[in-house]
Every structure is written in C-alpha cells, then in structure tokens.
Amino acid sequence: MSRWMRAVALTLALCCAGPAAACGLQVEVLYTTTAYDAPPAAVPVLVRLQGEHDAPVRTRLPQRSGGHWLRLSCAQRVGDGDRQLVVDGPDSLGPITLYPPGAAPSVLPVRHDPDAPRRVRGWALALPNGWPTGSVAYVHAAGSSAEPIALRVVPAQVLAREASALAWRAQAAAAVLAALALAMLLIHLRHRDLLYLSYAGYCVCAASYMVVLAGAEGSVLAGFASHGATGRWALATLGLALQLVFTRRVLELDRLVPTGARVIGVLFALQFALLALLLVARAHVHGWYPSAVNVLLMLGAPLVLAIAAIAWHRGAAYAGYYLVGWTPLVAIAALVGAHRLGVVNAPWASALLAPAAVMEALVLAFALTRQATHRRRIRDRLRASNERDALTGAPNAVALTRLLDAWRDLGALGSRSYAVILVDLAAFDAFCGQHGLPAANAVLCQTHARLRATMNEHDTLARIGGARFAIVREGGRAEAERLAQALVEAIAARPFHVDGASHAVVACTGVAMAVRGEPVGRLMQHARQALAASIGRDGASSPEAVPDVGTVPWLRAPRVHAPYGETPRAFTADA
DSSP, X not given: OXXXXXXXXXXHHHHHTTGGGOOOEEEEEEOOSSOOSSOOSSSOEEEEEEOOTTOOEEEOOOOOTTOEEEEEEESSOBOTTTEEEEEEOOGGGOSEEEEOTTSOOEEEOSSOOTTSOOOSSSEEEEOTTOBOTTOEXXXXXXXXXXXXXXXXXXXXHHHHHHHHHHHHHHHHHHHHHHHHHHHHHHHXXXXXXXXXXXXXXXXXXXXXXXXXXXXXXXXXXXXXXXTXXXXXXXXXXXXXXXXXXXXXXXXXXXXXXXXXXXXXXXXXXXXXXXXXXHXXXXXXXXXXXXXXXXXXXXXXXXXXXXXXXXXXXXXXXXXXXXXXXXXXXXXXXXHHHHHHHTSSOOGGGGGGHHHHHHHHHHHHHHHHHHHHHHHHHHHHHHXXXXXXXXXXXXXXXXXXXXXXXXXXXXXXXXXXXXXXXXXXXXXXXXXXXXXXXXXXXXXXXXXXXXXXXXXXXXXXXXXXXXXXXXXXXXXXXXXXXXXXHHHHHHHXXXXXXXXXXXXXXXXXXXXXXXXXTOOHHHHHHHHHHHHHHHTTOSXXXXXXXXXXXXXXXXXXXXXXXXETTSOOOBOOOOO
C-alpha cells in the first residue's frame, strides 16, 4: 500500500510541477535612433511584453531602416543546452544576431544554420550556457518587416519534434499532390483541355512548395530552396495564379457569372504582377511582399467563394465539388495570413495547411477524373454502338441523340461547352435523280471521308439522314465556326469523282451552341434553323427542299455557315 501511495504522490507532484518549469519570457523592444555595434544598455524601452509560461510573445516592430534591438529576460533559469530561443518571422528580418547570457554573440543569416533544427519561417538560436535567472539577452534584427514576430523559448526536443512533424506532413502532402499532378497531366494530354492543365500546374506548384518546406537538399528543387523566401513565395504565388485560371474554367464563369469572371481576371492580374515584381526585385521587396500576398488572399478568398456559390446556384454543378474542396483550405489559408499579419493569434493554423491542401486536391481530382472517365465512356460507347449508318459506318441519328443526352449530363459536371454543326449537301435529291443511287451513295461516302479528315480525333461525326451530317465539337463558338468553314471548304476544294465523271458539290453548314439544361431536341432545332439561314431560307432545312445547283448560281460558291440567330454571309471561292 505504501508503494501505491508513493506512486500517487509522485504523479501529483509531477503534474503540479509542470508550470514551474516554464520560462516566462519577457521582451522589451528598445527605442534606438542610431546604429549600435553592441547591445545598447541605456536606451528607452519602446514596448514591454510579458509572456505567460511558455507561450510565445508576439510583437510588431516599427518600420525602421537601422534594424531593431530587443532585450529579453526569463523568469526561470534555463539549463545548458536545455532550450533554444526561437524567433518566428519572415526572412526579411535577417540576419539575426543573438547575444546570449554568458556567451559570445552568434549571427544567423537569412538561410539559417543547417545544423540547427530546421525552421521555415525564422530562426532557432542556441543558448550555449543556458539562461541564468536575472540575466538578459539581446537580439538584433538587421532587417525589417510589416509582419509581427513571435519569440519563445522552446526545449530542444520539442523543437526537433516540431521540425520532424512539419517535414513528415509536407513530404506526405507533396507525394499526394505530385501523383495528382501527373494524373491531371495525362488526362490533359488525352483531352487537350486547359481545365486539366491548369489544375496540374497548381498541383505541381503546391507539391514543390511542400518539398521546399520539408527540406529540398539533394532534390531537384534545391535551386528554389537556395533562393530562400524568393523561391518559396514564387512557388506560392504561381500556384495561386494557376488556381485562379482553373477556377474560371471549372466554374464556367465566362458563361454563368461574367462579372465573376472579370473579378477572377483582376485577381489573376494582381497575382501575376506580384510574381513578376518578386522575380525582378527579389530581396528588395521581401519586407512587404508577404504582407501584400496575405492581404490579397484575405480579400480575394471571400470573393472567390462567393462567386463559386453564385455559379453553383446558377447550375455549375462542378461548383459543389469546388466549394467542398476549397472552403476549408481557403479558410485555413486566410487564417494563416491573418495570424502572420497579427490580426488573430492562431499559430496552430499552419499545421492544418498541408492536410487541407491534400483534401482539396483529392476532392477536385476525384471530380475531374470522374468527368474524364465519363467522356471516355461516352466515346467508347459511341464507337461500339450498333446504331450505325449502313452506308458510311458513321453513327446514325439515334446514336447522336444518345450521345448528346450523355454530353448534356457531362456538361453538368463542368466539361467544356460544345457545339452541334449540321452539314447539308445542296441539291442532293436532284443529283440522285439525275445520276442514280449508286453515284449518290459514292458522293456520300466521299463526303464522309472528307469531313472525317477535316475534324480531329475527339470530334464526333454522324450521318443523320439523306445528305445531312452532324458534327459535335467541344469548345467555344469561335472554334466551332472555324471548323464549320473548314468543312465547307473541304467539300468545295476539289470535284468528286464518280464512275469517271467529276461533280462539283456544295455544302452548307449551321452551328448551334449547347446551353445548360437545354433539351437535345431544342439544340437540334437551333442547328436546323442556323442551317436554313445559311442557305437563305426560313424554316428547317431538308435535303429535298434545297434548290438544284444548276438553277441557283450563287450556290456554286461555298457558303460560310451562319450561327443560330445571325445573318448568313457569303464568300467567293478562288477560281
């Protein structure tokens, strides 16, 4: 029983003795008007701050070109080698000189001593002879910064654990982000969409930043690490800029929220300007650059999230993935920025940054992979479909309708916009009656071959009846209009040879852009109206109603397509 009582008493004594080991750091910011080569003992105190136990002491230093002197004292004695003085702050404060009690001064440059525990922001300063009670130490910061700094006395083993945990989190996050970047790059090579490329670039920058945080010695990013704050800030700023490009595309802002697209464009321009200024001015902007980036982040993050919410409300279903992935990361990043600006006291927020970045990347990568898989499944299903035109082997009208239905659902996942282009051969019924069905079939097969040769491998070509073909092209209106004109020119470029005779064939086209939520029937109706406008008539086009080439002279020249709702335009082909 006595042994148990002694054990309980020892446990209680250890629990109660915890606070007694605390340092209780006191920091005095000294008022100096001239440069000093040694600690100024007899100068006024500008600010005096007292820390509680081992809590860090945070203070903002005045903007001054001559550097800053701080006088420090501890309420409790610190043994030899037990603890280290940690100065958390931007590299622009350096170099830092410590005048420890009873020891020679030591100078740590901006790139701190590699033998000391690694610190991404700030310096870890050794106390060779400990810190006797009643003695003072001086710290001289040669630089300046608009951000506040934090000072604390930390046990060496705690500092080592912090560095190890930071390296482990950063390395794990970098590995995940690098894998996602590779996956997005491969998807981009398959689909050639800036949506995937911008996100791959963002993941590369985020992974590189994490590697630099974890320690880039011996890695391909050692060059970035050797540039200190410039390399880290360049990676972070470039990643934010690429994320804005991705945001504009994934939320379909140009179509759904044009004002939001302009806001994102302004934020991108500001990020790019800051990056260019950093790369040119380098160390000359270190004093205010992090503050500018943090202020821009704190102001821009709520705007981006509000724009995403508006896009989600207007039907950009990808905005749901975006909000789920980005809201925690943006909130934590803004909290870290606010902490570094001294607005809030949240030193724990930086530890959540890497997990939040991984979660965000996984959520959006899942959505993008799902979208890419769906696109591939649609194309594979179309190629394997039994709904085929018996003459040309192309998908028929039934297969095209199914494809457009699937693509409409794909659009809800945030794919690029797409267009339907109708191609009609003028006076085909008259040609068939004059030259016979075999000759007409030969012309249709040659037309199919020319159209297919003009398109790219990702376009879909279907024969939907008579002499009418339909092409589905992903992209914007301008891209679809260029393809439509190329199709007209491909048909008119040279005569069609059938049974030893040459025949001039003229094609007309109509372009209709898909609108979110629009039924396939209405989309096809718009395409038919555009086709009718391109040959100068009202109503839907039909092969039988098209006049004979020989009776209408202007049909001998190829006609450029007319997008739905626009007036048709004619052009004259070179002889």
